[in-house]
Amino acid sequence: MSSLTKHAKDAIRFSYAPYSNFKVAAAVLTENNQIYTGVNVENASYSLTQCAERSAICSAIANGAKSITEVVIYTPTQHPTPPCGACRQVIHEFGNNAIIHAVCDSDLQQRWTISDLLPVSFNQEQLNKA
Numbered sequence: 001m002s003s004l005t006k007h008a009k010d011a012i013r014f015s016y017a018p019y020s021n022f023k024v025a026a027a028v029l030t031e032n033n034q035i036y037t038g039v040n041v042e043n044a045s046y047s048l049t050q051c052a053e054r055s056a057i058c059s060a061i062a063n064g065a066k067s068i069t070e071v072v073i074y075t076p077t078q079h080p081t082p083p084c085g086a087c088r089q090v091i092h093e094f095g096n097n098a099i100i101h102a103v104c105d106s107d108l109q110q111r112w113t114i115s116d117l118l119p120v121s122f123n124q125e126q127l128n129k130a
């Protein structure tokens, strides 16, 4: 098991998902080989829910990281969970070559590049062309 996966599995206990009961944890690797974790944080006002991947990325950036190279998404389920569309966009912002692994409690796992998952992104280039 990779170190990133161990970190994500360890963080799952902090997931706050009383409304969906769908717990998610993520661990990201930065350009400096630092690991940051995050979990989903739900809210009674449902749309304010923060996904695990974005929690982990915000933690990395808030602690001085500039980019991410790898993301592990862990769910305590029998099938791996791909990142939602919003998380794909945020992963792309900080890791346009990032590798994403989805792991779970069975032997099933999946691996993608961010360009597999978000082949056409909205990014700084569009703003610079405006």
Ligand code: THU
Residues within 6 Å of the ligand: 017, 020, 022, 023, 024, 039, 040, 041, 042, 049, 050, 051, 052, 053, 082, 083, 084, 087
């Ligand atoms: N969730 C994540 O944490 N990451 C994703 O990429 C997909 C969805 C969370 C949000 C919510 O707390 C729960 O999963 C059910 O949607």
